[in-house]
Amino acid sequence: DKLAYNGYFYNFTKVEIGKKYWRCNKRGCTSILKTNMTNELVELPVHKHVRDEAKYYRTLLKDKIKQRALHSDESNRNVVLNVLKDNLDLKIPLDLKDCNDFVSKERKINNFTISKDYDIPPELQVAVENKQFLFYDSGIKDKDRVIIFTTEENLRYIEHSSILICDGTFKTCPTCFDQLFTVQCKLNDMFFTFDVLLYEEQAGGLL
Incomplete structure (x- = not known):
């Protein structure tokens, strides 16, 4: 674990009598900062070197x-x-x-990969505003699994749009699927993606 405080950086060293001990990460500096178990400051050390404010605030940003x-x-x-x-x-x-x-x-590091071997967990079935985003999943038992991501609101936009753009690709598709298919419609003179479909098998009739 690491800690940044007041322009200095610390590395976690140990827990002792309900306190966490953090050593300054500057080579040669023996200063120790102490916090309680919820990382609230208990004892602030004195350093023998100046702090690197630019590095500190860049790290925070x-x-x-x-x-x-x-x-x-x-x-x-x-x-x-x-x-x-x-x-x-x-x-x-x-x-x-x-x-x-x-x-x-x-x-990319924190991206969730959809596996063929298990269902999509509930927390990944909703969008940022907690709206249902997983619209359809044919399931892990379907060898030609199809997953559709959209919302009820998006479907209404599609229904009332006079122009639809449908496109499929194999190159940018998640590795566990064979085809990515999107549906775009016009809104306020701009085109937006309102429907995303993933296929495990190349669906020749879609392109």
Whole structure:
């Protein structure tokens, strides 16, 4: 475990008599910070070196970016821009491309892979606003398994749209499926994806 506090970084060392001990991660520094078991400060150490404020606040910003990336459906770019906008007081220069790559990496690491061997758990059947998003799943016993992600609201948009764009691809499909199929419709002069289908077998009649 690691801890960042007041411009310094610490590594967890031990638990003793209801306290956690954290050693400064600066090579040669023996300063120990102590917290209770819920990580509330108990004793603040004195360091013999100056703190690296730029590194400290850059680390805090990246953690905020990571948390927002994992708990929102915003694009990678908007995740970064919104975090920076909310923390203008820090004034820490960050490379946007590096941040976008960082968001992509974190989302990939924490991405859930749909397995052919078990059902999709309830917490992954809903969208960010807790709306039902898993619309249909033919089930793990179906060798030609089909999964449809959409919402009732999205279906209403599709129903009343005069223009639909349907497209399928094999290249960007999750590895445990063979085909990704999307349905887009026009809304306010722009096209949005309102329906996502995954197939275990290539459905030749769809393309």
